[in-house]
Amino acid sequence: MNDDDIVDLYWNRHESAIEESSRQYGRYCYSISYNILHDNGEAEECVNDTWLRTWNAIPPQRPSKLSFFVGRIVRNLSLDKYKAKKAKKRGGEMLPLLEELIQCIPANNDVEQAILDQDLARTINQFMHTLPERECNLFLARYWYSMPLSEIADKFGVKENNIKASLFRSRGKLKQYLIQEGIHL
Known part of the structure; x- marks a missing residue:
């Protein structure tokens, strides 16, 4: 399934959009999140939150490159989580x-x-x-x-x-x- 097909699923509010997104970009999103957080559980949580954010963002947005769109979402979620974690304790790779x-x-x-x-x-x-x-x-x-x-x-x-x-x-x-x-x- 290509990006346009997945975006159409979101646009038409088909729940299978999340499953297809996860299948297509789950590992990609996980690697972005894990490289920021260095924690399996938190990275998985950010990836799951990414699908919810994507669901809420499409429509009205209609991304032409879904990988960049979900990559940006998971990156921002991971950075937010990193900042919250950093507020509790200093350090880390970021x-x-x-x-x-x-x-x-x-x-x-x-x-x-x-x-x-x-x-x-x-x-x-x-x-x-x-x-x-x-x-x-x-x-x-x-x-x-x-x-x-x-x-x-x-x-x-x-x-x-x-x-x-x-x-x-x-x-x-x-x-x-x-x-x-x-x-x-």
């Missing part, structure tokens, strides 16, 4: 990961900045298209899928030090790109 990006992306300190978030997201997406494919894939693996460096190294057959160097260069390019586009730290 804090260093977010600290790596903090030097490139402006802080969200006020209402005006919150309004500019959509523009920032669009600009970062445009930046990603300027990167060579391999560099883009490494960047996405680390900062979208929250993969540990060792897992990225295994997946791409690259040494961790090479990945660190590539990510460092990509963050520098991102910072320069954002400045060129008028988005300042």
